[in-house]
Amino acid sequence: MSVFVRSARWPRRLRVGACLLAALAIVAVCGPWFTADPSAIVDPRATALLPPGSQRVVLELRDGTGVAGEAARQAEGFWVLSRRGAEEKIPAADVTAVSTRRFWLGTDTVGRDVLARLLSGARVSLAVGGLALAVALILGVGAGLASGWTGGIADAVLMRIVDALLAVPMLFLLLFLAAVFRPSLAALIAVLGFSSWMGVARLVRGQVLSLKEREFVLAARAIGASPWRIAFVHLLPNALTPVAQDGALRLGDLILVEASLSFLGLGVQPPTPSWGNMVADGQAVLANAWWLSFLPVALVALTVIAAALVADGLQEIARRDAAVR
Amino acid sequence: MMRWALRRIGVGLVLVWLVATVTFALVSLAPGDAASRLTDPRIPPAARERWRRDFGLDRPLPARYASWLGSAVTGDLGTSWYHKRKVTAVIGEVLPNTLLLTSLGLALELAGGIALALVQLRRPHGTGDRWITLATLTAFALPTFGVALGLIGLFSYRLGLFPPSHMLSLEGEMAHGWTRFADLVKHLVLPVTAIGVTGVGAVTRYLRGSLLDERLEHYVLAARARGCSARRALIVHALPNALLPLITMMGMSLPFLVSGSLIIEVVFSWPGMGQVMYGAALGRDLPLLLGGTIVATVAVVVGNLLADAAYAIADPRVRL
Numbered sequence: 001m002s003v004f005v006r007s008a009r010w011p012r013r014l015r016v017g018a019c020l021l022a023a024l025a026i027v028a029v030c031g032p033w034f035t036a037d038p039s040a041i042v043d044p045r046a047t048a049l050l051p052p053g054s055q056r057v058v059l060e061l062r063d064g065t066g067v068a069g070e071a072a073r074q075a076e077g078f079w080v081l082s083r084r085g086a087e088e089k090i091p092a093a094d095v096t097a098v099s100t101r102r103f104w105l106g107t108d109t110v111g112r113d114v115l116a117r118l119l120s121g122a123r124v125s126l127a128v129g130g131l132a133l134a135v136a137l138i139l140g141v142g143a144g145l146a147s148g149w150t151g152g153i154a155d156a157v158l159m160r161i162v163d164a165l166l167a168v169p170m171l172f173l174l175l176f177l178a179a180v181f182r183p184s185l186a187a188l189i190a191v192l193g194f195s196s197w198m199g200v201a202r203l204v205r206g207q208v209l210s211l212k213e214r215e216f217v218l219a220a221r222a223i224g225a226s227p228w229r230i231a232f233v234h235l236l237p238n239a240l241t242p243v244a245q246d247g248a249l250r251l252g253d254l255i256l257v258e259a260s261l262s263f264l265g266l267g268v269q270p271p272t273p274s275w276g277n278m279v280a281d282g283q284a285v286l287a288n289a290w291w292l293s294f295l296p297v298a299l300v301a302l303t304v305i306a307a308a309l310v311a312d313g314l315q316e317i318a319r320r321d322a323a324v325r
Numbered sequence: 326m327m328r329w330a331l332r333r334i335g336v337g338l339v340l341v342w343l344v345a346t347v348t349f350a351l352v353s354l355a356p357g358d359a360a361s362r363l364t365d366p367r368i369p370p371a372a373r374e375r376w377r378r379d380f381g382l383d384r385p386l387p388a389r390y391a392s393w394l395g396s397a398v399t400g401d402l403g404t405s406w407y408h409k410r411k412v413t414a415v416i417g418e419v420l421p422n423t424l425l426l427t428s429l430g431l432a433l434e435l436a437g438g439i440a441l442a443l444v445q446l447r448r449p450h451g452t453g454d455r456w457i458t459l460a461t462l463t464a465f466a467l468p469t470f471g472v473a474l475g476l477i478g479l480f481s482y483r484l485g486l487f488p489p490s491h492m493l494s495l496e497g498e499m500a501h502g503w504t505r506f507a508d509l510v511k512h513l514v515l516p517v518t519a520i521g522v523t524g525v526g527a528v529t530r531y532l533r534g535s536l537l538d539e540r541l542e543h544y545v546l547a548a549r550a551r552g553c554s555a556r557r558a559l560i561v562h563a564l565p566n567a568l569l570p571l572i573t574m575m576g577m578s579l580p581f582l583v584s585g586s587l588i589i590e591v592v593f594s595w596p597g598m599g600q601v602m603y604g605a606a607l608g609r610d611l612p613l614l615l616g617g618t619i620v621a622t623v624a625v626v627v628g629n630l631l632a633d634a635a636y637a638i639a640d641p642r643v644r645l
Binding site: 168 | 343344348467468477
């Protein structure tokens with residue numbers, strides 16, 4: 001009677017959302033293998049702020065650097081490179097390779113390839129969101145189980161802690177932590193995870209409280225199952241659908257928070273690209289380079305939509321289960 | 326009721342104290358102190374020492390905590406390192422700006438959410454419903470800064486209709502009466518819209534779901550059986566009940582009223598709490614950070630209290 005029973009048909013929203021999330025994850029993992037180095041700056045004079053689809057000729061020089069321009073032709077032992085209305089002569093002997101390069105999604109203010117940055121930004125943003133969710137789920141499920149299953153003093157203490165933490169204005173706290181301790185990726189994941197497990201704990205506790213009165217728990221106890229076994233083998237699997245639904249919504253939330261922090265300059269630090277800090281870079285040139293801000297925002301939105309669709313679908317399954325009972 | 330209120334206020338006070346203490350500890354144990362803000366190497370060590378003494382940083386931590394707590398209880402949250410003024414004065418100056426912005430934003434979000442959900446409920450699962458569902462899902466998923474930048478790009482840069490930042494223009498600042506008010510309204514349009522757009526998704530999605538459930542309840546069927554029109558049954562009978570849980574949701578957004586949408590304020594250079602706190606975080610202005618956090622925590626506690634009380638008044642089934 002949960003998502004993981006094979007005979008239960010997944011609602012369409014769940015299928016669409018799950019496919020989208022899977023596709024995003026695959027693109028994030030594999031994409032960067034097929035694109036250029038996201039931090040490579042070819043030649044800012046010719047490749048800064050190019051709109052999507054632009055193409056430039058790149059001459060690689062003997063000293064390992066490169067120059068680029070709109071067109072290049074060979075004349076009398078020189079390469080003549082035209083760049084923004086001017087021409088530059090480069091001795092043919094210095095040029096080791098000539099290639100044309102297309103920037104499918106344009107370039108940023110210093111001439112880095114936006115496609116490459118979006119893809120490796122996807123890795124960073126999804127990894128931070130996903131791992132922070134894992135931290136929150138482990139803490140929340142642990143605390144919720146402990147609190148609901150054991151009851152008594154442990155329950156009272158844990159729930160007061162949850163109440164207290166829920167009253168802390170999280171955004172200010174995140175701001176403060178991020179400002180005082182310049183965050184590494186690991187610290188960012190930890191902070192995001194630690195600031196969002198309380199909701200999970202409450203949810204799991206509620207589920208456990210209602211499940212533990214049911215007959216199957218009594219039956220398990222009657223045949224001599226240990227409390228640990230009942231908690232992890234009987235209670236937890238039955239609480240999975242609502243927890244998964246909450247987790248999907250939370251994933252979207254965490255990705256939004258990470259993007260916001262990085263946008264404010266307090267999350268993922270440059271030069272590591274993340275969707276949030278890419279928008280911060282593009283903000284200054286919003287009026288004439290829309291693609292720098294629009295594309296990362298669109299990807300954040302797509303991810304959150306996918307997560308919300310998964311959550312909706314899971315809720316539908318939960319409702320169906322409730323109707324069967 | 327009275328006993329309940331007293332108990333809740335007591336619990337709330339303990340909570341505020343706990344948060345204040347933890348934040349104070351974090352602030353005090355963070356590497357670097359006020360003197361490390363004086364980065365100019367020409368400042369002589371003696372002046373540094375005097376500066377530290379002026380801010381009371383030369384005393385041991387427990388003594389600092391005691392005197393800070395003592396004055397905090399009397400409503401004195403210390404002196405901001407950056408603004409060189411009382412923290413309460415700084416917060417008091419920007420809080421009204423934030424309240425203006427966020428209360429309008431919340432009102433827009435609520436009104437828009439109710440209107441959209443009612444339109445969707447006219448023909449559930451019809452074409453209109455599907456499109457609005459898609460739109461609200463997108464609004465829900467868009468990051469706040471994305472909406473803000475989109476509005477600025479479109480309405481300020483492309484169309485030139487509204488100013489992209491600040492609360493008043495220079496002329497507005499100098500003017501009085503009507504001109505000043507008109508200038509303020511012009512500056513309010515984009516940030517309020519941004520708050521409304523980011524919030525309307527959640528409200529509409531929630532309200533649509535609960536209206537769909539509520540519609541099938543017996544009391545609604547009974548109203549229909551008495552000859553009440555579908556529209557009247559929805560708006561007069563089902564809507565108030567569907568709105569009940571929104572009270573809790575709104576109580577939870579009271580802290581948002583106070584702390585402001587930090588990102589909106591930063592993007593629009595709105596002189597409010599969020600922007601001041603952002604500046605305090607970047608400049609490590611610890612007394613101000615501490616004070617702002619406490620004010621926001623008080624808002625959370627009061628918000629939850631008011632929400633629970635309002636819920637009990639609106640729904641007589643709930644006993645406190």
